[in-house]
Amino acid sequence: MSEPARSADALPAMGPEARYFEALREGRFTVQRCDACARTIFPPRILCPACMSEDLSVIEPTGLGEVYSTTTVRRPADKGGDYNVAIITLAEGVQMMSCVKGIAPASVRIGMRVRAEVVDGRVEFTPEGSAS
Amino acid sequence: MTMQEMRGRVAVAGVGIAGLDATGHTELEILGLAAKRAVADAGLTLQDIDGICTASVSSAMWVMPVVEYLGLRPSFQDSTMMGGSSFVAHILPAMHALLSGQCKAVLVCYGSTQRSSTLNRAEIGRYRRVLDPQPFETPYEPLNPLSSYALVAARHMHEFGTTREQLAEVAVAARAWAALNPEALKREPMSLADVLDARMVSDPLTVRDCCLVTDGAGAFVLTRSERARDLAQPPVHVLGAGAAVWHRQVSMMPGFTTTAASDSGARAYAMAGLGPEEVDVVALYDAFTINTILFLEDLGFCAKGEGGAFVEGGAIAPGGRLAVNTNGGGLSAYHPGMYGIFTVIEAVRQLRGGCGARQIEGAQIALAHGNGGTLSSQATAIFGTEAAL
Numbered sequence: 001m002s003e004p005a006r007s008a009d010a011l012p013a014m015g016p017e018a019r020y021f022e023a024l025r026e027g028r029f030t031v032q033r034c035d036a037c038a039r040t041i042f043p044p045r046i047l048c049p050a051c052m053s054e055d056l057s058v059i060e061p062t063g064l065g066e067v068y069s070t071t072t073v074r075r076p077a078d079k080g081g082d083y084n085v086a087i088i089t090l091a092e093g094v095q096m097m098s099c100v101k102g103i104a105p106a107s108v109r110i111g112m113r114v115r116a117e118v119v120d121g122r123v124e125f126t127p128e129g130s131a132s
Numbered sequence: 133m134t135m136q137e138m139r140g141r142v143a144v145a146g147v148g149i150a151g152l153d154a155t156g157h158t159e160l161e162i163l164g165l166a167a168k169r170a171v172a173d174a175g176l177t178l179q180d181i182d183g184i185c186t187a188s189v190s191s192a193m194w195v196m197p198v199v200e201y202l203g204l205r206p207s208f209q210d211s212t213m214m215g216g217s218s219f220v221a222h223i224l225p226a227m228h229a230l231l232s233g234q235c236k237a238v239l240v241c242y243g244s245t246q247r248s249s250t251l252n253r254a255e256i257g258r259y260r261r262v263l264d265p266q267p268f269e270t271p272y273e274p275l276n277p278l279s280s281y282a283l284v285a286a287r288h289m290h291e292f293g294t295t296r297e298q299l300a301e302v303a304v305a306a307r308a309w310a311a312l313n314p315e316a317l318k319r320e321p322m323s324l325a326d327v328l329d330a331r332m333v334s335d336p337l338t339v340r341d342c343c344l345v346t347d348g349a350g351a352f353v354l355t356r357s358e359r360a361r362d363l364a365q366p367p368v369h370v371l372g373a374g375a376a377v378w379h380r381q382v383s384m385m386p387g388f389t390t391t392a393a394s395d396s397g398a399r400a401y402a403m404a405g406l407g408p409e410e411v412d413v414v415a416l417y418d419a420f421t422i423n424t425i426l427f428l429e430d431l432g433f434c435a436k437g438e439g440g441a442f443v444e445g446g447a448i449a450p451g452g453r454l455a456v457n458t459n460g461g462g463l464s465a466y467h468p469g470m471y472g473i474f475t476v477i478e479a480v481r482q483l484r485g486g487c488g489a490r491q492i493e494g495a496q497i498a499l500a501h502g503n504g505g506t507l508s509s510q511a512t513a514i515f516g517t518e519a520a521l
């Protein structure tokens with residue numbers, strides 16, 4: 001017979017965004033891959049914006065990436081000091097806002113190779129090859 | 133009616149600004165004053181207004197209090213909110229409504245008491261994070277919108293060799309124009325060194341690469357061109373208009389060095405049947421110095437990557453090769469939360485003449501460009517005098 005209908009009342013208990021943040025809390029960084037067109041998707045979505053498919057697999061990316069852009073947000077020392085905000089392009093091709101830790105904020109350079117880690121429920125990056 | 137057939141069929145009949153210092157006043161109060169000035173400028177009364185376009189940063193249903201406050205019963209209303217570009221983006225739907233006969237006179241209006249408001253800004257920030265969450269950026273504490281523009285500026289510098297000095301040129305040119313505009317709020321001289329040595333906020337942008345935080349309200353009235361010819365002011369015709377939205381979060385911007393202005397501008401030029409080389413006056417939403425450079429490129433005034441070199445040596449300052457932000461822009465004139473409507477008002481004022489020391493003699497065609505969010509939405513409008521039709 002026909003495949004089971006996806007009725008409006010048959011949604012799973014958690015949507016893609018809730019599952020993403022649950023994985024993060026468990027220390028796992030995930031992205032999605034569209035089963036239909038193989039496109040990598042981030043942030044998590046309920047459908048593929050390229051082909052509309054709802055069949056999206058959750059995968060763990062290699063964690064490797066490159067700094068696409070970077071800024072040092074200036075903050076008084078007594079409020080925690082300067083910090084880095086960066087845009088990272090993952091090896092899988094998707095882009096995200098994050099930060100590069102493990103070096104001075106102003107030492108982060110565009111093009112720098114970085115690796116992801118999950119720290120306190122958020123994805124951060126450190127320069128590739130540096131001890132973390 | 134095709135887009136090209138709409139060219140020159142609707143005009144700005146009146147403009148108004150009010151409340152640049154709104155101390156003790158509400159946003160509706162200064163909006164009301166700007167609305168009155170625009171309507172009176174056109175030689176109309178509020179009773180003639182049967183179309184309304186407005187938007188607010190804080191109120192999601194803003195058209196309702198505005199209609200109530202001004203005592204309107206509009207047959208056309210558009211309260212689309214896409215940030216600071218909204219009031220430029222309102223022009224095209226308003227043209228459809230005017231040309232279809234849905235309404236006869238549209239008031240586009242905005243007001244903000246961002247500077248004098250006694251509301252707690254940190255508290256507002258907390259509410260926004262709840263009501264309009266961006267869970268993929270907020271954890272990294274970007275100082276938004278500033279850090280998003282800083283990230284784009286850093287990428288532009290990396291790809292094209294754009295320098296901090298070139299960014300500073302934009303701020304210095306805006307200040308030089310502001311000195312010629314009695315309405316501008318920052319008129320004291322400012323040098324490249326003043327910008328370069330200013331307090332860094334989010335690299336590479338200093339506090340002087342950022343727009344002002346002011347109060348202010350702006351309004352303009354649109355009617356069909358044939359009606360505008362019978363009203364109080366020389367009509368300033370809409371030759372072309374277009375808008376584009378590509379993303380919300382800067383991290384989702386598809387390539388940091390080209391904005392959706394490349395789309396909105398192309399749409400406006402196509403409708404107007406002209407190109408950037410025919411534009412006499414340019415009014416760009418300069419929330420940050422990088423904006424001016426990006427929009428000069430994306431709107432075709434120079435090639436991609438050459439915006440920094442283009443603005444060097446006072447090229448967009450008074451007496452330069454292109455008149456950009458002749459009122460002093462958001463960087464030096466006024467910037468009440470969202471600046472977009474003021475690009476239209478300055479373009480119209482220049483085409484009418486009578487801008488005093490900052491008047492561009494013989495200006496026939498002006499371009500106004502609004503930006504919203506973190507380079508997320510863009511809207512372009514091209515205006516012309518009767519002679520430009």
Ligand SMILES: [Zn+2]
Binds near residue numbers: 034035036038048049
């Ligand atoms: Zn797909």
